[in-house]
Amino acid sequence: MSTTEPVFAPADSLLRFATAGAVDDGKSTLIGRLLHDSKSLLADQLEQLEVASKERGDEQLDLAMLTDGLRAEREQGITIDVAHRYFETARRAFIIADTPGHAQYTRNMVTGASTADLAIVLVDARNGLTEQSRRHAVLAGLLRVPRLVLAVNKMDLVGYDEEVFRTITGEFAAFTERLALREVTAIPISALRGDNVVDRSTEMPWYDGPSLLEHLENVEIAEETSGFRMPVQYAIRAQDQDYRGYAGQIAGGTVAPGEEVLHLPSGMRSRVVAVDSAGAELELGRAPQSVALRLADDIDVSRGDVLCAPEQPPAAAEELTATVCWMSPKTPLTPGTRLLLKHTTRVVKAIVTEVRERLDVTTLERGPADSLQLNDIGEVRLRLAQPVFCDPYEHNRFTGGAVLIDTASNATAGAVLITETR
Known part of the structure; x- marks a missing residue:
């Protein structure tokens, strides 16, 4: 049972984001704070967290335990593997990838950020930009993550000093000028205390921007610049129902009944009769939905083939x-x-x-x-x-x-x- 009445976000508003940064910058704590303060924890999860924190003698809830699931992670107090968490608010659904901070786990960070719509790079306000902060910003740019949030964490430990925040954001802006990032947003936060994570903080009156969750709820998801593509996963044939559809995940663009599509590798064209999903016909299919397309012509379509926009083929x-x-x-x-x-x-x-x-x-x-x-x-x-x-x-x-x-x-x-x- 949830700790609050469930709310459901629109199905097409899913935002995937990854957290990155140096070791001990507070990535796991930030995710735990997001889940806790947005009331996205189940009652049994909250109870287990309270019990575990008491057993360790912690005065506050150790929110990092919500994502540091491996025994080695809890023993060392670091993130090793990529941890994924799902939660949703009334405005949007989210999938979070909590990625490791150590340089030796660069491959894990690449894995976690490869499908992200947005990346959050955390920086400890006491330490400023580190080699790992720069490394993860570079990786986000290399992976073409379209939007990045610089979360300057642990502001409570520097007395919520505006000058500290401005110095770090200035250095970061100068460093990221060469990166392929469309948009960078800086937010001062304290993941441990919850300042500017879900609710806006009263401790930093000099900051008039959104809280982190407000930004995540309202940021636009970037559209791919290619046309319609759908790699075929499976050909569905139901002879007793005279049904033949080609199933896959839309990898770019949109598709609607009546539109012409090109089949690769044959080069043949056909018209879409219907776009099916979960037993219903859609008026429009869009990335990244999984659908089955029914075509007007009998074409030999197999797994590994591609259905795409004729005017913009891959x-x-x-x-x-x-x-x-x-x-x-x-x-x-x-x-x-x-x-x-x-x-x-x-x-x-x-x-x-x-x-x-x-x-x-x-x-x-x-x-x-x-x-x-x-x-x-x-x-x-x-x-x-x-x-x-x-x-x-x-x-x-x-x-x-x-x-x-x-x-x-x-x-x-x-x-x-x-x-x-x-």
């Missing part, structure tokens, strides 16, 4: 230039490495033809490289055994992203952000 590429975050702790990424590339619903064989350069994510400097080690990010060229239908990552993060898979272990070995196709 590229059919057998060679890719991409930014790769290497995630394998066992072997480095070197020219000649053979892997599997999973792109949307298609899996193809791939070989690394060149490692061009490595990016220093703290300085934005690029240097020559012949390999990528664990957590390294660099530019790589790949040759594929079969074409994939893709876009540059900056135009569509879904069709512009992929993962590399180790052929021996089937483990995820790298995250791929496509920059050029051939």
